Structure formats: C-alpha cells, structure tokens
Amino acid sequence: MKxxxxxxxxxxxxxxxxxxxLRRRYAxxxxxxxxxxxxxxxxxxGVRPDLAEATRLPMFWVKFxxxxxxxxxAIVGAVRLARPGVAIGRVPAALPVPVAAIWILSAAAxxxxxxxxxxxxxxxxxxxxxxxxxxxxxxxxxxGVFWAMRGLAPxxxxxxxxxxxxxxxxxxxxxxxxHCPEMAAPFIGTWYLLGMAIPAVAGAAxxxxxxxx
Amino acid sequence: MGSAREYMRSRERVGAQEDHLKDLLVxxxxxxxxxxHAFLKALSAFLRAFxxxxxxxxxxxxxxxxxxxxxxxxxxxxxxxxxxxLTAWMxxxxxxxxIDFLRRRAGREAMNDPLSDDDxxxxxxxxxxxxxxxxxxxxxxxxxxxxxxxILHVKIQxxxxxxxxxxxxxxxxxxKIGVHRGLKALAAFVRK
Numbered sequence: 263m264k265x266x267x268x269x270x271x272x273x274x275x276x277x278x279x280x281x282x283x284l285r286r287r288y289a290x291x292x293x294x295x296x297x298x299x300x301x302x303x304x305x306x307x308g309v310r311p312d313l314a315e316a317t318r319l320p321m322f323w324v325k326f327x328x329x330x331x332x333x334x335x336a337i338v339g340a341v342r343l344a345r346p347g348v349a350i351g352r353v354p355a356a357l358p359v360p361v362a363a364i365w366i367l368s369a370a371a372x373x374x375x376x377x378x379x380x381x382x383x384x385x386x387x388x389x390x391x392x393x394x395x396x397x398x399x400x401x402x403x404x405x406g407v408f409w410a411m412r413g414l415a416p417x418x419x420x421x422x423x424x425x426x427x428x429x430x431x432x433x434x435x436x437x438x439x440x441h442c443p444e445m446a447a448p449f450i451g452t453w454y455l456l457g458m459a460i461p462a463v464a465g466a467a468x469x470x471x472x473x474x475x
Numbered sequence: 476m477g478s479a480r481e482y483m484r485s486r487e488r489v490g491a492q493e494d495h496l497k498d499l500l501v502x503x504x505x506x507x508x509x510x511x512h513a514f515l516k517a518l519s520a521f522l523r524a525f526x527x528x529x530x531x532x533x534x535x536x537x538x539x540x541x542x543x544x545x546x547x548x549x550x551x552x553x554x555x556x557x558x559x560x561l562t563a564w565m566x567x568x569x570x571x572x573x574i575d576f577l578r579r580r581a582g583r584e585a586m587n588d589p590l591s592d593d594d595x596x597x598x599x600x601x602x603x604x605x606x607x608x609x610x611x612x613x614x615x616x617x618x619x620x621x622x623x624x625x626i627l628h629v630k631i632q633x634x635x636x637x638x639x640x641x642x643x644x645x646x647x648x649x650x651k652i653g654v655h656r657g658l659k660a661l662a663a664f665v666r667k
Contacts, residue, residue, distance in 0.1 A: 263607070269515040270512065276503065346568045347564040475551065
C-alpha cells in the first residue's frame with residue numbers, strides 16, 4: 263500500500279473524536295480502583311475500630327496528608343506524561359516536598375522522645391506488614407491507571423510507568439490509613455514511603471513493556 | 476541585520492504553517508474528512524523529511540516508518556489537545572516512533588549482520604522517494620473478518636457504517652468497533 267493510499271484510508275469516514283477521553287479514563291481508573299481498594303481493605307484487613315475517634319486527632323490527618331499530596335502530584339505528572347509533547351516541567355521537583363515535611367516531623371518526634379522509645383516509634387507494631395499491605399492495596403488502582411495510560415500516548419515510558427505506579431501506591435496508602443492504627447511520624451515517614459515506592463518501582467520497570475504503542 | 480530579518484521571516488512562516496495545520500487537524504478531529512486528509516498529507520511530508528534526515532543509513536525503511544507513524548498518529552489522535560502547540564505533539568510522536576524503530580532494529584541487528592560499508596555508500600547517494608517495503612494491504616488480510624470487513628468497506632471502499640452493517644450482518648456499533656480495533660491491531664502488527 264502506498265502512503266497516499268494509507269492516508270486516504272485513514273481519512274475516509276474518520277469518525278469525529280470524542281472530547282475528554284483522558285479525563286474520562288482517569289476518572290474511571292481512580293473511581294473503580296479506589297472502590298476496589300477500599301473493599302479489599304475492608305475484607306482482608308478490616309477498618310480500624312477506633313476510626314471515628316482517630317479522625318479527631320491531628321496526627322491522623324498528617325498521616326493522611328502524605329499519600330494525599332503524593333497522589334495529587336502523581337496525577338498531575340501522569341496526565342502530562344500521557345500526551346505526546348507535553349512537558350513534565352517541575353512536577354518531579356514537587357515530590358520531595360511532602361517527603362521532607364514528614365521527615366522533619368519524624369526528626370522532631372524522635373528528638374523529643376525518650377531514647378528508649380525511639381526504636382518502638384520507628385518500628386511500631388506492624389513495620390513489616392505495612393509496606394506489603396500498601397503494595398497490595400495499590401493493585402486495583404495500578405491496573406486502572408495502566409489501562410488509562412494504554413489508551414493514551416506516553417512517549418517516555420519509564421517515567422510514565424513510574425508516575426503511574428506512584429499514583430497507585432499513593433492511592434493504596436490513602437486507603438491503608440483507614441485500617442492502620444500506627445500514628446508515629448517516624449513510622450509513616452519510613453514504611454508508608456517504602457510501601458508507595460514498591461508500585462512506583464514496579465511501574466517504572468513495567469512501563470516500557472506495558473505502555474508501548 | 477539581514478539575517479535577523481530572515482530569521483524573523485522564517486519564524487513567521489513556521490508559525491503560519493503551525494496555525495494552518497492546527498486548523499486542519501482541529502476540523503479533522505471534529506469530523507471534517509477533507510481537512511483531515513489535508514492534515515495527514517502535510518504530516519506525512521513533515522515526517523518523511525524528519526525521518527530521512529535522521530535515518531540516512533537506512534533509507535529503505537523510512538517510508539515504512541512514515542506509514543507506521545501515520546497509523547499511530549491516527550490511532551492516538553484523541554490525545555491532541557487544541558490548547559497545546561501542534562508542532563510539539565507531532566515532534567514528540569515522530570521522535571518516539573523513531574527511537575522505538577531504532578531499538579527494534581538494534582535488537583534485530585544483534586542477531587544478523589550489521590550494515591556493510593557498501594550499503595552505506597549506496598545510502599548516501601539515495602534521495603529519491605521509495606516505496607514502502609512492508610505492505611499494509613497484506614497485513615490487513617491477516618485481521619479477523621469482524622475487523623477486516625469493516626475496514627475494507629468503511630475505510631477503503633468508503634461505504635457508510637449503515638451500509639456496511641447491512642452488507643456484513645454486523646450491528647452498526649460492531650462495525651465502528653471493528654474499524655477502531657482493526658486499525659489498532661494493524662498498528663500492533665507493524666510494530667513487531
């Protein structure tokens with residue numbers, strides 16, 4: 263087939279393109295992914311029994327703010343990376359801000375604490391399970407955002423995969439807050455970050471294979 | 476001074492061309508077939524020049540890659556946002572497709588003989604337009620009927636969706652989906 267014949271074929275009866283494909287795909291991915299993650303959390307792990315009282319404590323919201331801010335940054339990054347020729351700009355530079363904030367809080371908490379208490383603040387009761395649970399809860403959104411990205415046109419596949427994975431990890435951590443009773447900043451600043459990093463690294467590794475078009 | 480004026484004039488030309496192409500694409504995306512045809516035609520010339528300059532060592536494969544990129548742009552045309560500069564969008568796609576092609580080629584070359592010096596000499600003197608080596612019409616034959624027939628009738632013979640539905644016994648939405656998925660499947664064949 264000559265190139266002119268291909269062009270004629272592509273242009274013949276080309277249907278009008280629907281507007282808002284990107285927005286719709288991400289809305290579906292996040293909506294369905296988060297719903298599944300909440301269900302998974304409720305069934306497998308259980309909602310923390312004292313959730314209502316916990317929401318009255320500032321630390322609950324500090325803990326919630328870490329994945330929430332990373333989720334917002336990751337959404338902006340993923341949406342930019344999903345379209346050819348849109349620069350990612352300063353989005354990656356925003357990532358260290360919430361991380362630095364939780365580390366400053368952690369350092370302050372550790373300094374103020376009794377030296378004998380410090381290890382307990384860091385490890386809590388669930389340090390081993392926390393990153394694994396966050397990675398597990400990130401899986402529905404992970405599947406969703408990779409589906410969304412596959413219908414778009416990323417040109418930087420490692421970065422697009424990493425931001426998609428981080429988005430899923432942050433969503434998973436957000437949902438995990440509804441189960442997890444840990445309230446110490448050093449715990450959150452270590453194990454929550456590690457849990458979110460697992461899907462981000464997996465996304466970067468899988469991006470070139472899953473997102474190619 | 477003269478060169479500065481020339482530079483400004485060339486900037487204006489590029490800007491005018493961008494506006495013109497963008498207008499064609501935006502109308503094309505809204506369903507204006509003639510405008511979309513003109514856009515793809517101009518785009519193919521841009522792609523050919525872009526790829527020829529960068530793939531001088533493999534002139535035989537330039538036209539294949541032009542076709543592959545046109546198909547990819549058509550399949551992903553919904554990712555263009557009218558508030559975005561068209562040149563950046565086109566350029567990013569062309570670059571992406573070229574890098575993907577070079578990676579694929581490096582993978583193949585690792586198994587086969589690399590280009591000999593003779594090939595390179597021939598390549599340097601070859602500036603004529605070439606035929607594509609891969610025939611998309613042959614690849615179309617490999618699609619299942621539910622995709623091949625909608626593409627044949629709607630996209631090649633120019634029948635309407637309703638006429639094609641009547642002719643094939645498929646529902647109208649199955650015809651539309653067949654065209655859409657068929658062109659995606661074609662792009663996937665081409666990438667291999």
